[in-house]
Amino acid sequence: MTTLAWTPFIDPIDANAVWYLLLIPIALGIALAFKAVRVGDMKKYPKHVAMMTAQIITGIVLLAIASFVVIDTLIPLLTPMPAP
Amino acid sequence: MASGSTEGLNPVAALAAAAVPGAGYLVLKRPARALGAFAGIMLLFAGGLFIGGIDAVDSKEDKIWFYGQALVGPIALGIDYAHQNHFKAHDPDSNELRSGYPNETIATDAQGNRVWRELSDEEIAQGMGPPNKKGVGRMNEIGQLSCTLAGMMNLIVFLDALLPTVWTRREDGGNA
Numbered sequence: 001m002t003t004l005a006w007t008p009f010i011d012p013i014d015a016n017a018v019w020y021l022l023l024i025p026i027a028l029g030i031a032l033a034f035k036a037v038r039v040g041d042m043k044k045y046p047k048h049v050a051m052m053t054a055q056i057i058t059g060i061v062l063l064a065i066a067s068f069v070v071i072d073t074l075i076p077l078l079t080p081m082p083a084p
Numbered sequence: 085m086a087s088g089s090t091e092g093l094n095p096v097a098a099l100a101a102a103a104v105p106g107a108g109y110l111v112l113k114r115p116a117r118a119l120g121a122f123a124g125i126m127l128l129f130a131g132g133l134f135i136g137g138i139d140a141v142d143s144k145e146d147k148i149w150f151y152g153q154a155l156v157g158p159i160a161l162g163i164d165y166a167h168q169n170h171f172k173a174h175d176p177d178s179n180e181l182r183s184g185y186p187n188e189t190i191a192t193d194a195q196g197n198r199v200w201r202e203l204s205d206e207e208i209a210q211g212m213g214p215p216n217k218k219g220v221g222r223m224n225e226i227g228q229l230s231c232t233l234a235g236m237m238n239l240i241v242f243l244d245a246l247l248p249t250v251w252t253r254r255e256d257g258g259n260a
Contacts, residue, residue, distance in 0.1 A: 005211065006217075007216070008134060009130070009133045009134055009137070009138065010137055010138050010171075010215070010216045011137045011216055011217040012135065012136050012137040012139065012140075012217060012219040012220075012223040012224060012227065013134065013135055013137075013223060014223075015135070015223065016221065016222055016223065019222045019223070019226065022135060022226050022230075025127060025131045025230075026128065026131065026226075026229070026230050026233065028124075028127065029124045029125070029127035029128035029131060029230070029233070029234070029237070030124065030128070030233060030237060031124070032120055032121075032123050032124025032127060033120070033121050033123075033124030033125050033128070033234075033237035033238075033240070033241060034124070034237065034240065035120065036106070036109075036117045036118075036119075036120030036121040036124060036241070037117075037121065037240055037241060037244045042116040042117060042120075045116070045120060049120075
């Protein structure tokens with residue numbers, strides 16, 4: 001019998017309220033794989049992984065802020081919409 | 085060419101890299117690099133499966149995403165095979181192979197094909213349902229994206245194992 005209970009790796013998680021936090025493991029995974037290719041001295045690997053993870057997260061947060069400003073502030077200023 | 089050669093083309097390392105993420109570096113005798121690449125790619129791929137469920141890897145319903153995910157190698161192909169053959173069944177009306185609705189379970193018809201059967205209220209109350217929940221919305225998108233990023237990172241790692249002298253490694257780790 002199959003049941004409706006949640007099964008890890010089979011059913012999706014219910015993290016819709018905190019979806020933006022899922023950026024952290026994705027950024028860490030990208031940094032781990034990329035720096036394994038890129039770093040010359042592997043003794044510096046953990047430091048570079050931490051730095052790249054922070055850079056990705058900061059970059060995405062800045063892009064989110066920029067998108068918010070454009071959509072919520074600039075576009076209404078440039079193309080005012082009639083009141084509903 | 086010796087299997088551990090870091091000059092020119094290295095097809096042995098490329099074969100190992102295609103089979104298991106990061107294994108090309110083991111052939112090149114760079115175990116720390118192999119471990120880092122494997123950890124990163126598997127964090128992305130297993131993380132994507134954890135977030136989006138097995139529905140994040142679907143060669144039939146999300147074909148374009150799967151082209152990127154398949155770059156992870158046999159692991160992605162195996163997950164997709166299991167998804168298509170153990171978690172999907174045929175629609176009893178259209179015969180289309182699809183995921184189940186929350187009020188369905190897999191049954192076998194007279195010809196031995198896997199088909200979806202609608203559950204009774206009593207069966208639903210007992211907790212019966214399809215073998216997996218269909219991923220929708222953000223969890224499905226993020227799961228698919230994470231698995232696809234794993235494939236793209238594995239392509240970089242594969243090319244580095246195949247052509248170890250093309251990339252220029254930097255002592256400072258390069259710009260991120």
